[in-house]
Amino acid sequence: MTTVCLTFDFDAVSLWLSSFRTTSVTPVSRGEYGATVGLPRLLKLLDGKAVKATFFVPSHTAISYPAETRAIRDAGHEIALHGYVHETPLGLDRDEEARLLDASIARLRKVLGNDFTPQGYRSPAWDLSVNTIDLLLERGLMYDSSMMGDDFRPYFARKGDQLDDESFRPGETSALIEMPVAWELDDFPYFTFLNKPLYSGLRDPAEVGRIWQSEFDYCHEEVEGGVFTLTTHPQIIGRGPRIRMLGALIDHMKSAGDVRFLTMAEAAGEARSTLTAISSGH
Template structure:
């Protein structure tokens, strides 16, 4: 190593790697003994209607690539909404602002009862590669655009890259979001801690296991290929729900209309919802509803701690 080269991670002093680890951390779990209505477990289904924004983000403008995203708006979204209505399931739709501008009537449906619309970036940008001010501007634009189109101000955010830059947490707190759904430190909702200090911001964690894209995504020229049969994915998701139900926790799922909306895959979602619906003591919630319940548990914990 020369004097001009930064130290490698294995050369970092303890203070350096501790600083990185502690910048954004999972705090206390926010899981009540019973969910609203006395439910044993909570279910939070979400969709990311990315549509054409994935290729547009990368400057890919070929009709073929854009058509893959258009399928989500033209076919998948309607099928998804019909299925949710059939099973009386509310959902949260994290929608990039450009996607909402392309499909404003669809965005309005997502913001209508019983559903919820949330922020998912401007054009599905990779937020971890942005300068602080650029990230702040795009998140602000995205929130304001969704509010203008739908008449509903989003209270939650899911970053397009499922990650935080050095400035993401400060940005979403300053913009007044109630919750985030981008990180993976737990199965259950938790409070985000910044540099050892609780923030009050609720995290509703995601995971690639409970996401349709890793199982089914296809890239013509790359190495990404679908590698799992839809019914094998159904088995994984049923096992995830069953374990959450036994634990009295949360089953959170992330889907995409252009991915799950295909016929053979929608069959799997239909069977999953039927399996969950067979359990009568389950609370189906939007992510915003879940965040409210989590904050109520935080208040209970604060009160109990103050009185002890």
């Protein structure tokens, strides 16, 4: 059985404010497009295909677009953490990173209700500080989705790795489930255009669809019990031809047989049970 986790980073305008440090009209409007055009298209597509997904939402996005954020929840999709304002945890001291995590959860609860209990986190930088894993576990989170130590198999995240000119020394295995990601399975490098610095990723959706289909086919045919995780962004995948490509990819995955679509929390929960049993020798 192959598991498919469709994941969407609902960055909206926070991407431009934090990661690209620009607040002029046109970049901000690109973020608005993701909230007001791209997201409704995605929710319509997912509803039509009868699949559930996971949305990683910065708290800045939830506060800025509360109705859109609640629409994700009301459609039955998972909402997980994605920073306070799409900030990187790298360079933050432990107290500041903890403060931002707590503030993110609090702001999401203002929008989603006090019963909102996040199960997962994805770093906006796809990178973690030396403290991130402990901080997530302290807050009861089950999984992270920011690392690349496997392609189609979840694993227990390590902490305390040491790397220097002498050698690489793996650290301690934690209880946090890692749901790995890959740049090959992210829409950003294929489709994003930036002019400062120049980055032109305007690829043909059909070509990208073939790449993603090939990745899925390998997972389905070669990796027993594999988890295929796709990462896209409403402001990127939301363009019409790209939405159609995503729909065709979903149809292809469904037609393969022995495939199911789960939220990342559902898949991580199953992975935790399996990995725990393996580690205990059962």
